[in-house]
Amino acid sequence: MSENEQTTIEHSPGFWSQAWSRYKRRKLAMVALLFIVFLSGVAVFSPMIAGTKPIICKYKGSIYFPCMGYYYSGWENPIFQKDKFRRVYPRNLKQKDPDSWAIWPLVYQDPYRPVRANEWGLGEDGNPYDAQGSPSSLNLFGTYKTGFDIFASMVHGTRIALLVGFVSTGLSALIGICIGAIAGYIGGWVDITLSRFIEVVMCVPSLVLILALLAVVESPNIFHVMAVLGLTGWTGMARLTRAEFLKLRESEFVAAARCLGARPTRIMFRHILPNSLAPVLVPIAFGIAAAILVEAALSLLGFGISPPNPSWGTVLNSGREKLQSGYWWQLLFPGIAIFLTVLAYNLIGEGLQESTDPRLADPRD
Amino acid sequence: MLNYLVRRILIGAFTLLLITFVIYGLIRNMPGNPLDTDPAMMDPSKMISKADIERLLAVYGLDKPWYEAYFTWLKNACTFEFGTSFSVKKPVLSLIKDAIGPTLQLSITSLILTYLLALPMGLYSTVRSGKTEERAMSFVLYMLYSFPSFVAALFLQLLFAIKLGDTWFELPLMGAHDPDYESFTATERAWDSFKHMILPVTCFTYGSLAYYCRFIKANMEEVIRQDYIRTAKAKGLGPIRILIHHAFRNTLIPFVTLLGLTLPGLLSGAIILEQIFNWPGMGTLFFDSIGTRDYPVLMTITLMFSVLTLLGQLIADILYAFVDPRIRYN
Numbered sequence: 001m002s003e004n005e006q007t008t009i010e011h012s013p014g015f016w017s018q019a020w021s022r023y024k025r026r027k028l029a030m031v032a033l034l035f036i037v038f039l040s041g042v043a044v045f046s047p048m049i050a051g052t053k054p055i056i057c058k059y060k061g062s063i064y065f066p067c068m069g070y071y072y073s074g075w076e077n078p079i080f081q082k083d084k085f086r087r088v089y090p091r092n093l094k095q096k097d098p099d100s101w102a103i104w105p106l107v108y109q110d111p112y113r114p115v116r117a118n119e120w121g122l123g124e125d126g127n128p129y130d131a132q133g134s135p136s137s138l139n140l141f142g143t144y145k146t147g148f149d150i151f152a153s154m155v156h157g158t159r160i161a162l163l164v165g166f167v168s169t170g171l172s173a174l175i176g177i178c179i180g181a182i183a184g185y186i187g188g189w190v191d192i193t194l195s196r197f198i199e200v201v202m203c204v205p206s207l208v209l210i211l212a213l214l215a216v217v218e219s220p221n222i223f224h225v226m227a228v229l230g231l232t233g234w235t236g237m238a239r240l241t242r243a244e245f246l247k248l249r250e251s252e253f254v255a256a257a258r259c260l261g262a263r264p265t266r267i268m269f270r271h272i273l274p275n276s277l278a279p280v281l282v283p284i285a286f287g288i289a290a291a292i293l294v295e296a297a298l299s300l301l302g303f304g305i306s307p308p309n310p311s312w313g314t315v316l317n318s319g320r321e322k323l324q325s326g327y328w329w330q331l332l333f334p335g336i337a338i339f340l341t342v343l344a345y346n347l348i349g350e351g352l353q354e355s356t357d358p359r360l361a362d363p364r365d
Numbered sequence: 366m367l368n369y370l371v372r373r374i375l376i377g378a379f380t381l382l383l384i385t386f387v388i389y390g391l392i393r394n395m396p397g398n399p400l401d402t403d404p405a406m407m408d409p410s411k412m413i414s415k416a417d418i419e420r421l422l423a424v425y426g427l428d429k430p431w432y433e434a435y436f437t438w439l440k441n442a443c444t445f446e447f448g449t450s451f452s453v454k455k456p457v458l459s460l461i462k463d464a465i466g467p468t469l470q471l472s473i474t475s476l477i478l479t480y481l482l483a484l485p486m487g488l489y490s491t492v493r494s495g496k497t498e499e500r501a502m503s504f505v506l507y508m509l510y511s512f513p514s515f516v517a518a519l520f521l522q523l524l525f526a527i528k529l530g531d532t533w534f535e536l537p538l539m540g541a542h543d544p545d546y547e548s549f550t551a552t553e554r555a556w557d558s559f560k561h562m563i564l565p566v567t568c569f570t571y572g573s574l575a576y577y578c579r580f581i582k583a584n585m586e587e588v589i590r591q592d593y594i595r596t597a598k599a600k601g602l603g604p605i606r607i608l609i610h611h612a613f614r615n616t617l618i619p620f621v622t623l624l625g626l627t628l629p630g631l632l633s634g635a636i637i638l639e640q641i642f643n644w645p646g647m648g649t650l651f652f653d654s655i656g657t658r659d660y661p662v663l664m665t666i667t668l669m670f671s672v673l674t675l676l677g678q679l680i681a682d683i684l685y686a687f688v689d690p691r692i693r694y695n
Contacts (some may be wrong), residue, residue, distance in 0.1 A: 196376075200383045203671045207636055208663070211655055212391040293513050297637050300515060301652070320519055320641070323538070326527040335516040343511035 015356075019278070022355035029351025032344040039341065043159040046070065050152035052110040052119070054089055057102035067105065070156065087113065091121040107149075109139065111156040111310035114147030135329050142329035144318040150333055153310035157334075160311045161341060164226055164295045165288035171230025173284050176237030181268050183238070184245025195242070202235045210294070214303060222305045225298065229291050237283050244276035278356035285349030289342045296338050312337050366686070373682070377675045384671045385442075385664070386435060392663050393431035398422075399451040399658045425451060427660075438664060448661035452654070457665045460650060465632065467541050468639075468646035472631045474562065475569035483574055487581025488608060491589065494582075503579075510575035518568045518641045525564060537561050539643035565642045569635065580623065584616035591615075617688045625681025629673035 013021070023029055047070035048055050055067045059079070066089065069076025085092045090108075093100045109115055109127075117126035126147065127133070133143035141150035183194035201209075213228040214220045220228075248254060249272065257271045298304040299313025300320065312334040319330030400421060422428045426437060441448065447457040486502070493499040526538035537543070543557045588594065589612050597611045632647060639648035647666065654662040 196380060196383065199380050200387060203380065203384050203674045204388060205651075205667060205670055207651075208388065208391070208655070208667065212395050215395040215397075289511075296513070297515055300637065301640060316516070316519070323519070323522060323527065326523065328523055328528075331516075331519050331523055335513075335520060338516055339512050342513060343508065346507075346511045 015278075019352075019355045023351050026351045026355070029347050029355075032347035032351070035340065035344045036348065039158055039162060039344075042155060043162045046155045046159055048105050050107040050109050050111070050149070050155040051105040052087070052089060052108055052113075052115065054093075054102035054104055057089075057093065057100060059093060059100045060097050088116075088119050090119055094121065107140065107151060107155075109149035109152035111148070111153040114143070114145075115149065131325065131327070133327070133329075141333045142327070144315055144322075144327070144330045150315055150329065153315055154312060154333060154337060156310040157312045157315070158337075160222055160305070160309070161292055161295070161337075164222070164229065165292045165341075165345070167223075167226040168229035168233065168291045169284055169287040171227065172232075172234035172287060173237055173280070174234075175230070176234035177241050177273070177280060179234070180238040180241025180243075181245050181273065184242035185249050185264065185268050185272065187246070187249075191242075194238075198235050198238050198242075201232070206232050206294075210298070211303060220303075220305070222309065222311075225295060225305060229294055233287060233291065237280060237287070240283060241276065241280055244279055245272055248272045248276055278352075281356065282349050282353045285345050285352055289345035289349070292338065292341055292345070296334075370683075373679055377679065380675060381668075381671055382439075385439070385668055388667045389435045389438065389664060390431055392658070392660060393434070395658065397658055398427060399425065399660065442664075442668065447665045450654070450659050450662050452657040452659045452662075457661050460662060461647070461665065461669070464645060464647045464650040467644055468632065468648070470541075470558075471562065471565050471569055471644065471646065474566050475573070476627070476631065478566065478570050479573045479577055482570075483577035483581060486574075487578045487585065488613065490578065490582050491585040491612075492604070492608065494586065503582075506575040506578050509571050510579065512572070514568045514572050514635070515637045515641060517571070518564070518638055521564050521567065522641070536563055539641070541644055565638060565644060568638055568642075577623075580619070581616065584619050585612055588612045588615050618685060621684045621688055622681045625677040625679075625684065628677035628680065629670055632669070632673060 042049065047053070047067040051067055051070055053066040053069055053076070055065065057064050057066065064077045064079070066076055066080060080089075083092070083096055087110075089102070090104075093102055114127040114129070118124065119126075127139060127143050127149060129143050129145070129147040133139065133147065135142040139149050139151065141154065143149055144153075179194055179198070183191045183198075209232045210228050213231065214224060217224050245268070253275075254267060254271060257267050262271070295304060295311070296313035296316060299311055300317050302317070304313050304317075305311055315330060316334040316338070319327060319334070322330060400418060419428065426434055429437075438448075449456055450460055453460065486506075490499045490502055522538055525534060525536040529535055537560055541558070541561050543549070543561075546554060546557060549557060594607060594611055597607045602611075636648040636652050638644070639646050640652060643649075650662065651666050653659075654666070
C-alpha cells in the first residue's frame, strides 16, 4: 500500500456491496443477469415487438394507443370497437379515415389469432399452417395450430413466464420466510407444530397438491396457477429460514436488541432477517427456475392456462400433439426459450450462492 | 439408538396420519366424482336415475362426508385393505403391482447408470480441477443440469423416432413394448425392451448425472483443502489412495443423505416423462387416477409415497451414524 492511500479514510464496503463486486467478477452469472434483464425488456415491450395493433395511431383527429389492449383488454380504446374494426387495423384505418397514420409493432403478428389474408388490403396471404407453417420471413419461428404465429406467442409468452417466476416465488418466499422465522425464533411448541406442518406439505406429492388446488377454481387462469405454485413451493425456504433463525437468535446482537426492549417482530424482521437473507436469496433464484418449469410442465399435461393465452408451454404442447408430423419448429423454439431462462436463473442462483458465502470470500476483497 | 428410533417412528406415524387426512380431504373436495368422470356416463341414453346414482355412491362409500369416510379408509388401510379401483374395477394393489415393474425398470437402470458414471466423472473433475477439459466438462454438465427433462424428451423423440425414422438409428416413439411383443422370441423381446428403454432412460439419467457429478465435486473440493489431506500427501501416499481413501470417504455423509432422498423417486416414477413416453408405470397410473377421481388408487399411492419419503429421511439419518462415527443419537 502506498503512502497517500493510507491518508484517505476508506469506508469498509458493506456485505452487499462486497457480494455485488464478487458477483460482477463471475462472467457467466453476469451474462445470465443481462439475459434476464433482456427478457424483462421483451416482456414489458412485447406489444411493441409483435402485435397487430398500432403502437400509436392518429384516427379521426385524435391520437390513440391501441397496443395497450395487449396488457389489459379494457385499455384498448372503445372507438375502434364502435367503428367495427374487428381487431383488423391496417385495412380499416385506411378505409375509415384516409388521413390516419400509425406506427406499427416490429412484427405484424398476433399471439391471440392467426393473421388472415388481405389484412393490409394489398391482397397478401394469410398465415400458413401445418406443414406449410415452417419458419419464414413472414413467420420467424413458424406457426402452430391454425396459423398462430409462434414468434408473437413467445414474445407475449415471456410476460407470463417471467410473471409466473416472480409472483409465485415471491409468494412462496413470503410464506416460507414468515413461517420459518416464527418457527425458528419462537421455538418450543410453535416450532414443533410448524415443523410438522412443513413436513406434511413436503411429503404431499406436489402435483396432487397443485392439481387439487387448481381443481377448486372452475377455469384456472394464470393468476390461479401462480397462486397455487406459490402456495406449494415454500417449504424449502421455510426450512432454511428456520435454520438461520435458530442459529442467529442466540447471537449477541439479538440479545442486545432484546435488552433495548425491541419487540419480537422487530427483532425478527429488522435484526435477524437482514442477516439471514443471503442464504434465503439463493433458493429464490432456483425457485423462479423451478416455477417456470412447473408452469410449462402443467401446460404440457393440459392443466396450465387455456390455449388462446400465449405461453411457452402451450406452444410446446401443440408441438407435442403434432409430434408424429415432425413440426420441429413448434418444439425447438419454446424448448430453447424454457431452457435458456431456467439456465439463466440457475446461473444467477449459483452466482449469488458463491458471492454471498463468506467461506468462499476472496482475501483480496 | 433404539430410543431415538422409536421416537422417530412415532413422530413419523403421526405425520403420516396428518398427511393422509389432508390428502383425503383435498381429493374428496376436488370438483367432480368418479361417477361423472366415467365416459359411459356422458352418454345420454345410458344416464342413470338419481336413485341409482345414490345407490352407487353408497356402494363406493361416497355418501358419507369425507372426514367420516377417512376413518373408514384408515381402518381398512391399517389392515392393508386398500380396496378396488373405481375406474378399472381391479384391486388397487394389483394395479400398483402391474405399474411398479415398468417404473422400476426405468428408475433402477437410470440409478445404476448415474452412479457408474457420476463417481468416476466427479473424481476426475476434482483431480483435473481448473484445467481446460474439466471446465469444458463442467460447462456441458451444467447445461445438461438446466435442460428440462421434458423438453429433452420431446427433442429426442422428434430426432430419433420421427426425423431418423426408417434409418438405422430409429428408436420407438413411446410405450414399453412393441404391439407384436407377445409373438416375439426371447431375444427379440429383450432387444425390443432395450430399444424402448433407451430414450426414457436417457432422459431420466442425464439430469441426475449432472447433479451427482457437481455434488461429488463440490463436496470433494471442500474436503481436499483439509489439513489431513495435506498430512496424507506429506506422508508420501499415492494420489489415488488419498483421493479415494482419505478424501472421498469423508464426502460420504452428504452423499448418503442424497441416497435417502432418492428412495421415493425410485418408485413414484416421473409423471411428466411417463406421460410423454406413454410408459405404463406409476406416474401414469397416478396421473390417470387424478383424472378419473379414483380415490382408492390415489390414496394408496399417496400413502406409499409418503411412507417412502419419511422412510428415506429416516434411513438417511441412520446411515449418517454408520458412515460418521462422530454422530450419536440419544
